[in-house]
Amino acid sequence: MVKGTHQAKQDERNKSVKIFVNGEFLPREEAKISVFDSGYLVGDGVWEAFRVHKGCLIFIDQHLDRLWQSAKVVGIAIPFSKEELMDQIRQTLAINEMKDHIHVRVMLTRGIKATPSQDPRLTISGPNLVIIAEHKQAADESKNQGISLFTSTIRRGSPDYLDPRLNCHSKLHEVQALIQAIEAGADEALMLDIHGFVSTCNATNFFMVKNGEVWTSTGQYCMNGITRGNIIRVCEKHGITCHQKNFSLFDVYGADEAFVTGTFGGLTPVIKIDGKPIGKQEAGPLTKQLRKGYESLIEKEIQS
Known part of the structure; x- marks a missing residue:
């Protein structure tokens, strides 16, 4: 599987x-x-x-x-x-x-x-x-046990030649990034922007947690993720500081928690990046809190 x-x-x-x-x-x-x-x-x-x-x-x-x-x-x-x-x-x-x-x-x-x-x-x-x-239901394995990422050499595109916010059929660069990750023994690929800052993953958006604060990319070079936007909304609603900023692998390797977001999987914890363990090798407390908040948003959609 x-x-x-x-x-x-x-x-x-x-x-x-x-x-x-x-x-x-x-x-x-x-x-x-x-x-x-x-x-x-x-x-x-x-x-x-x-x-x-x-x-x-x-x-x-x-x-x-x-x-x-x-x-x-x-x-x-x-x-x-x-x-x-x-x-x-x-x-x-x-x-x-x-x-x-x-x-x-x-x-x-x-x-x-x-x-x-x-x-x-x-x-x-x-x-x-x-x-x-x-x-289609997300398998419990990834949701509960988390996934590993590998930083690909394939960069996310610049808005002046293929804006990453565009949901187009041209996904070959993301496929190449994922192939690199698979060959390295990881589950999915972490991708940097053209300046070397952390951008996104091959099919999801990336978040990290440090000292009780959530970090994600500026949004200039990452996918225009709807789940990403909703997680930022959840942070605002619950008074959780969420920085949309440039940060590098130096910061990522020292993260307390990390997770990725997407329409299918919702929030999926990341337990290892480039072979380096993240947190306690499971969904961290803030990741779990944000997942509950996101599930509440879905329930509100159903009830409305």
């Missing part, structure tokens, strides 16, 4: 889920997009992923805002409204009889090309929309 923040419990129901592809619901093995799709050819597309608990699409407004912003940045004209997309998502959940512990991924590409090319003018169709909903 793959260990990391996306480690999930096995669920046989996922073998028979129906996938939404441009208005059709197709069995998993029949859900296909043309090899001339812009996303396949050149990674020209944007995506969003969110959780569903007790029938509630968690933090959906934030996710849709981010999707629309990403599409605008790369010049994809979305031919439907947020309300229409919400209807399609709910149809996908309904046809699969899904209500709880669900992970949904929405993918939007520029469309089909007349020939393999990066030129958007050669797109001959409207955008392709795919919605994949799966029964």
Whole structure:
């Protein structure tokens, strides 16, 4: 089993889920997009992923805002409204009889090309929309025992060539970083920014705790994580100092606690970085407090 923040419990129901592809619901093995799709050819597309608990699409407004912003940045004209997309998502959940512990991924590409090319003018169709909903719960191993990180030599991009806040299909640099971490015997990769400060991880955002205070990056070179933003909100609500600042591996190696955040795993403790133990090799007290605060935010979403 793959260990990391996306480690999930096995669920046989996922073998028979129906996938939404441009208005059709197709069995998993029949859900296909043309090899001339812009996303396949050149990674020209944007995506969003969110959780569903007790029938509630968690933090959906934030996710849709981010999707629309990403599409605008790369010049994809979305031919439907947020309300229409919400209807399609709910149809996908309904046809699969899904209500709880669900992970949904929405993918939007520029469309089909007349020939393999990066030129958007050669797109001959409207955008392709795919919605994949799966029964997916985070495995207890990573959540309770924590994960290890390895600092990759692959840097997070600069906003002037590939803004890290953009949720696009071009993820090769993150894949390269993760491969380095796996080859080093770690679960996931820690990534630095172009100045050598700690930025983020290959698929999650990084936080550390020192002397009762929470540290995370400035946000200039890290993913625009919705869970990251919500953890900062939890800190503010509970009077916990949260610094958004530049810091280096020198600071990280001396952390009392560390954790990463993401839509799927929520808060996952980090127990080792570059072979160096962090804290007491388990979720620390502040990590546990913030996890409870985040879970309370989710419960508030469900009740609203």
